[in-house]
Amino acid sequence: MLSSIDIHSSVAVYVQIENHVQFAIASGRLKPGDQLPSVRELSERLEVNPNTVAKAYRDLEVMGLLYTRRGMGVFVNKGIEVKCREDCRKRIIGRLHEVVAEAKAAGMEADEIGEIVAKSMSFDASPYGATPSSLLQLARPRKKAAK
Amino acid sequence: MLSSIDIHSSVAVYVQIENHVQFAIASGRLKPGDQLPSVRELSERLEVNPNTVAKAYRDLEVMGLLYTRRGMGVFVNKGIEVKCREDCRKRIIGRLHEVVAEAKAAGMEADEIGEIVAKSMSFDASPYGATPSSLLQLARPRKKAAK
């Protein structure tokens, strides 16, 4: 698998990038002050249009995860790891509640649901390649941001 | 709350309607032979474009859940409750797997997830208003299909 971006997925490419970055920050693979790959570089690595990467970066800046220094590059904001992690958690818990409620409404029993969850836990499929990194070597090896 | 359709949701309106109907059949709120509200009536009740309702009905007919009698209306097919229930189940299990995988990737532990599921099971919130039904009074009180 060359890329962890799936062009044919129903979820938009730029959203996939956003999720990757958010997850990388939440999991500590991207640290505050780290520089992200340049728009052009990442777009080449992912074989997508620079605009698509730029859009993802811009969204993440609006969300407060990244900041941009003109002519310098894009960097991870400080003091957002915790919030980022919590947001991830909350989002997941919310969806978990939703789907369990639905399961219950559909007449599934607690045992049954428990089993499914257990089975799911034993797989090691992670949506964002939790392994050290597939293609998205998100942090630039170079330098930290100058302040 | 007048409607259980969320026009601000990211999931398409017609899909929401399809899910509602499927779930209503699976849970027995809609029984084989029951007539559904007319496209026009439902579209007015949901404040939604008639085309949207029509598309949902058409899809459901293709799926085999409904059938249309010209000039009479749209009815629930017979012998599909089991399949419908299974489809519902599959859909839910799929989503369950998804969200659990994501939770795991985000570093949540099995115990933690189990707790959340348990807590969720103890509530009696159902996504589509398991209560007699909010707006989607899907079965017409009138008549059964003459077939």
Place this chain on the structure above:
Amino acid sequence: MLSSIDIHSSVAVYVQIENHVQFAIASGRLKPGDQLPSVRELSERLEVNPNTVAKAYRDLEVMGLLYTRRGMGVFVNKGIEVKCREDCRKRIIGRLHEVVAEAKAAGMEADEIGEIVAKSMSFDASPYGATPSSLLQLARPRKKAAK
């Protein structure tokens, strides 16, 4: 003057559009539920690329001022006029404080500043064409949003 958008301005076109819309809502020229001109229509009227208009609309949606109904169009959100007005006011007051502080630091006297303000008030230049509307006839004459 055919258009109130200034292509040669240093402020980005999409920002100009955003300001126009925000101001139109704050001033009541656009009311909750009103439909905005379609991306294509506005882009033709302003003689800019559809993407530029779309970007403005999208930003305003993120800001919570607008919402989108797929296939239907873009509408003004409810319950945001007050907040919108207040945000406008706060932004202006903040900038006012800034510039007055700077003026003071530069050694200007209260009288002098007062005079300038008074003179400025007597002009009727408004950045967003407060007149009934220059080109940006922002509300569509047609219909309100269905819900």
Place this chain on the structure above:
Amino acid sequence: MLSSIDIHSSVAVYVQIENHVQFAIASGRLKPGDQLPSVRELSERLEVNPNTVAKAYRDLEVMGLLYTRRGMGVFVNKGIEVKCREDCRKRIIGRLHEVVAEAKAAGMEADEIGEIVAKSMSFDASPYGATPSSLLQLARPRKKAAK
């Protein structure tokens, strides 16, 4: 706060530096003949790219505020304090007009604006730290220009 340069600001860093210098001259904190910190020194103090400082100095030289003596450094020109003060004033008045026009367009009354201005005048906040100086100790304590 170590620096009065805001790298997250939307106004370019080099412009911020130019404004700082211009204001320092206008307010007498930098006097004709004073030597400015070297490009290298200032860039380190501000944690900014040397090119950025160099560009600011170059611009200011073009504007006639500074002059460079090869091998000696950059100095404040003579006979420009008045012009500098006037330029500052013009810039401020321009911005004042802008913001007042916007306030008016937003429906604020003359009285209201007057009050805000008055209140702002009573504070002693100055944008560039009118206090002896935060980081931008713009004049080098060493020597005056030999000319």
Place this chain on the structure above:
DNA sequence: GTGGTCTAGACCACG
């Protein structure tokens, strides 16, 4: 018809 997404490629300001 509507908006959403993406591509290809241009020009600009900043560092």
Place this chain on the structure above:
DNA sequence: GTGGTCTAGACCACC
């Protein structure tokens, strides 16, 4: 070199 903006035009899903 960096990102920001804009254009032109494509295809898609939804209504």
